[in-house]
C-alpha cells in the first residue's frame with residue numbers, strides 16, 4: 001500500500017487535479033498541496049524533480065497533441081510524490097551491501113596477510129638476522145629454511161654467498177698477512193738503511209774518536225819507556241792509557257750497538273744517558289761543523305720506558321739533521337724536562353728552519369731537501385715510527401730562518 005506522502009496525479013496546467021492516486025495529493029488543486037514555487041515549476045510544462053519538505057516530487061508534461069511536439073498546443077502534467085525515505089531506500093540498501101562487502105573484504109585481506117606474513121616473516125627474519133651476522137663478520141653463519149618455496153631458494157642463495165664470502169675472506173686474510181710481512185721486512189730494511197747512512201756520516205768522526213785516544217796511548221807508552229824506573233809516573237800514564245782505551249771501547253761499543261739490528265724491547269731507560277752517548281758519537285762531526293752544544297739535562301728526569309738502542313738512533317738523526325741545517329755553524333741545545341707526566345727530550349738548533357709547506361711532509365718517507373746522496377729522507381719517518389712504537393709523541397716547531405725545535409715525549413717509569 002501507499003504510505004503517507006506517496007501519490008501520483010494527473011494535473012491540468014491551471015492546477016486542478018484531473019486524476020489522483022495515493023495520499024500524496026489531498027486537496028482539489030495542486031497549489032493546495034505544494035508550495036507556490038514548486039507548484040509553479042510542476043505546472044510550467046517542464047520536466048524535473050524537486051524536493052518538497054522531505055518528499056521528492058517528479059513531474060513531466062503529457063502533450064495533448066504529441067505529433068505537433070508543441071506544449072503550447074495543450075498539455076497535462078503527470079506528477080509523482082514520494083517520501084525521500086522511499087526513494088533512497090534502494091540506494092541505502094546498496095550502501096549497506098557495499099559496506100558489508102567492504103568490511104568483509106578488508107577482514108579477509110587482513111586474515112590472509114596475517115597468515116602469509118607469519119609464513120613469510122619467520123624465514124625473512126632469519127634472513128635478516130643472517131645478513132646482519134654476516135656483516136658482523138660471523139662468516140660461518142648459515143640459514144636453514146625449509147619452506148619449499150622462493151624463500152627457501154633465497155636462503156640457499158644466501159648460504160652460497162656466505163660460503164663464497166668466507167672463502168674470499170680467508171684468501172684475503174692470507175694475502176694481507178703476507179703483504180704485511182713483506183712490508184714489515186721492507187720497513188726493517190729501510191730502518192737499517194737509514195741507520196747505515198747515519199753511520200756513514202759518522203765514519204770520519206768515529207775514526208777520529210778512535211785515533212785521538214790511540215795517539216794519546218802511544219804517547220803514554222813512549223813516556224813510560226823513557227822512564228822505566230819511575231813507578232809513580234808509570235802509574236799516572238797507565239791511568240791515562242786506561243782512560244783512552246775506555247773511550248775507544250765506548251765508541252766501538254756504540255758503533256756495534258748501532259749497527260746491530262734487533263727487536264725493539266722496552267725497559268726503564270735513562271734518557272739523559274742516551275742523549276749523552278749519542279752526543280759523544282756525533283761529537284767530532286758537530287765540532288767540525290762549528291756547532292756549539294749546550295746541554296740542559298734535568299738530573300731529576302725520571303726514567304722512561306724505552307729502548308736505548310732505538311732511541312739513540314732517533315736522537316742521532318735529530319742531531320745530524322740539526323748539523324745539516326747549520327752549514328755555517330750554530331748552537332745545538334739539548335734539553336730534558338718533564339711535562340704533564342711525560343719525559344721530554346728537546347733538540348733545538350739555530351739553523352735554516354723549515355717552511356710551513358714542508359713541515360707537514362718532513363715525516364714522510366723519502367722526503368728530503370738535502371742534496372741527493374746526502375739525505376735518505378728516511379731519518380724522520382723512521383724516528384717517528386720508533387717513537388710511536390714507544391707509545392710516545394714527536395713535536396716540531398720551526399719557521400724559516402728561525403731554527404727548528406724537535407721534541408720527543410716518552411712515558412716515564414715510576
Ligand SMILES: Nc1ncnc2c1ncn2[C@@H]1O[C@H](COP(=O)(O)OP(=O)(O)O)[C@@H](O)[C@H]1O
Nearest residue numbers: 321325362368369370375376377378379380404
Ligand atoms: N733541524 C732541521 N732544520 C731544518 N730542516 C730539517 C731539520 N730536520 C729535518 N729537516 C728537513 O726534513 C727533511 C727530512 O729529514 P729526514 O727524514 O731526517 O731525512 P734526511 O735527513 O735524510 O733528509 C730534511 O731533508 C730537511 O729538509
Ligand SMILES: [Mg+2]
Nearest residue numbers: 317321379380
Ligand atoms: Mg736525517
